Amino acid sequence: MSKQASHLARGIIQGKEKALAKGLTMVENRNDGYRELLDEIYSEVKNCPIWGLTGAPGVGKSTITNYLVDSLAKSGERIGVIAVDPTSPFSGGAILGDRVRMMDLAGKEGIFIRSMASRGALGGLSPAIMDAVSLYQAFGVDRILVETVGVGQSETDIVALADTVTVIMMPGTGDDVQTIKAGLLEIGNIFVVNKADLQGAETLTGLLQSMLSSKNSPDDWAPPVLKLIASTGQNLDKLLGEMHRHQDFLKKSNQREEKEKMRNEMALKMHLQARFQDLFLGPLLGTSEWEQAVKSIGRRERSPAYWAEKMITGSD
Amino acid sequence: MAQNKIRVLIAKPGLDGHDRGAKVLAQALRDAGMEVIYTGLRRTPDQIVSAAIQEDVQVVGLSSLSGAHNNLFQKVANLLQEKGYEDVLLIGGGIIPEKDRKQLEKAGFDRIFSPGTSTEDIVEYIKDKVNE
Numbered sequence: 001m002s003k004q005a006s007h008l009a010r011g012i013i014q015g016k017e018k019a020l021a022k023g024l025t026m027v028e029n030r031n032d033g034y035r036e037l038l039d040e041i042y043s044e045v046k047n048c049p050i051w052g053l054t055g056a057p058g059v060g061k062s063t064i065t066n067y068l069v070d071s072l073a074k075s076g077e078r079i080g081v082i083a084v085d086p087t088s089p090f091s092g093g094a095i096l097g098d099r100v101r102m103m104d105l106a107g108k109e110g111i112f113i114r115s116m117a118s119r120g121a122l123g124g125l126s127p128a129i130m131d132a133v134s135l136y137q138a139f140g141v142d143r144i145l146v147e148t149v150g151v152g153q154s155e156t157d158i159v160a161l162a163d164t165v166t167v168i169m170m171p172g173t174g175d176d177v178q179t180i181k182a183g184l185l186e187i188g189n190i191f192v193v194n195k196a197d198l199q200g201a202e203t204l205t206g207l208l209q210s211m212l213s214s215k216n217s218p219d220d221w222a223p224p225v226l227k228l229i230a231s232t233g234q235n236l237d238k239l240l241g242e243m244h245r246h247q248d249f250l251k252k253s254n255q256r257e258e259k260e261k262m263r264n265e266m267a268l269k270m271h272l273q274a275r276f277q278d279l280f281l282g283p284l285l286g287t288s289e290w291e292q293a294v295k296s297i298g299r300r301e302r303s304p305a306y307w308a309e310k311m312i313t314g315s316d
Numbered sequence: 317m318a319q320n321k322i323r324v325l326i327a328k329p330g331l332d333g334h335d336r337g338a339k340v341l342a343q344a345l346r347d348a349g350m351e352v353i354y355t356g357l358r359r360t361p362d363q364i365v366s367a368a369i370q371e372d373v374q375v376v377g378l379s380s381l382s383g384a385h386n387n388l389f390q391k392v393a394n395l396l397q398e399k400g401y402e403d404v405l406l407i408g409g410g411i412i413p414e415k416d417r418k419q420l421e422k423a424g425f426d427r428i429f430s431p432g433t434s435t436e437d438i439v440e441y442i443k444d445k446v447n448e
Contacts, residue, residue: 018400021372029320092321093346099367100356107366115371117351119319 002033009040012139017112020139024114027131030274038131041138047260048137049247050144052162054184059170060194061147062101063230064239069105069113069145071240077143078110080136082129084148087117094118098147112141118149125157127270130263133161159187160266163259164246166190166239169208171200185211189223189246192239196227221249284311322446324375327355327364329392332382337410341377344435345442361391369399374446380410386419393424405445409433 008026011019023041027034051068053061062083069079083098094117105111119126125148136144148158158165167188191212193205208225224242228235250256284290293307326342328335335357342352353371355364368376376396378389389408396404408420409429417428426445429438 018369021370025323025372030318031320032318087351088346091347092349094351095342095346096351096353097356099353103356103359103363103367106355106359106363106370112370113367115351115353117321119321 002036005033005036006040009037009138012041012135013044015140020112020135021114023135024132027135028116028119028128030128034131038134041135045134045137046140047256048141048143049164050133050146050162050263051243052158052165053145053147053168054149054158054165054187055168055170055192055194056173057149059168059173060230061168062098064166064168064192064194064228064236065098065145065147066102066105067230067233067236068240068243069102069111071237072143073105073108073111076110078141079112080139080141080144081105081111081113082132082136082144082146083113083115084118084125084129084146085115086149087119092119112136112139125161127267127274130161130267130270134267157266160262163250163256164189164243166192166243168192168194169204170195171198171204189221190239190242191223191225193225193227194230196229196234201227220253221246280312322350322375322442323353323371323373324350324377324442325353325355325364325368325371325373326377326379327359327367327392328357328379329359329361329364329388330380330382330384331358332380332384333357334381335379337381338377338379341379341409341435341438344439348439348443350442361388361395364392365395365399365401368396368404369401373404375405375407375442378406378408378410380408380412383411385410385412386416389420389425390423393420397424405442407438407442409438 008019008023012023023037026037053065055061065081069081072079083096085094085096085098087094096115096117098115099106099113102113105113114132116129116132129146133144146158146162165187167184169191170193191208193201193208195201205225205227212223212225226235226239226242228239230236250259289311293311296302297304297307324345326338328338338354342354345352353367353373355367378392380388385408393406396402396406406425407427407429408425411431412428417430420428427441
């Protein structure tokens, strides 16, 4: 058992901020001891509502998060924020800029903000983000807000992670076909048209409403569409109200357990995938068989599909 | 498999509206594979130190072009020390006269970079120090 992991686990359970910060780094980096750390805190993980906010860069996610966190903290809640920004696929680096809009929250009692880079995860969330949620829940927060960059077309992980997903859009980012294909329509419990003072806000709102009403909603929740101007604060209180309303809805319709199960399965799957990658893909890279396969594929002798199967099963 | 990344906080303390330099550096560090948390303009030393702690960065970089560096930089250094974060690599840059640079380097800063320093030099410096 790693001594450092035990030490951090104890600190996190006792609600020590420094231990949480160091623990988050440990799970994010997958450093030695991270499994012990996760395992040791796990019995102390307490469920709490998880709210997800997603949307394209620049639509106003951080400004909205800033307001929500501030209001919730004022009512005495302890809030954990995870703000995810994309990792550059070229350099592996990232600029995490969500704090620019949230700096008023820095240093306030009961608010913990962590910026995380996506680190190449498909679908927007890396396994480390699921683990960060567990650390927050062992640390003891009343609510978690996760903000992710929605490129719009592969944002499905957030559904498995969050109880309530708010999709944020703004006018002028594409035609109605973009809105239909985006896939965001299926994942949102609440829709926001931010920057509603810009031209096109009415059109976008109308479009969203008509599309959502034509969608079968099996679970009796009709996703509301809210127009707001986050920079002036207009209608932000309504958004907070709708988020609470959805939370009550989940509770009454017994869907929280379902969400919880989905989240657990997702976490297990992500850990397995990472382990499979380490155990099976890792050792194959660069081997002579690998090189042989790459050459053969290049000469159009056999397909990548053939070679993948051969590497796994050993037979043709 | 461990996936360590150097995490850096770039901050603009005080009433100073010039952040071109901070942003250029942030991009250079990103291009060097680091994760850069940028705070935005006009932050207090308290806000900067609180962000550095929660983000668990190995490096804190301050930029000032307003002339208030002696006061503000010193406060950040003191606060970091108070909270037990003296192992953070603390660097600064901007319009800072040589005598102030030397003073700050005596008072807790690992390095104050002068105008004209290339971003490559800063990247190399950070990599060397963090991997020490």
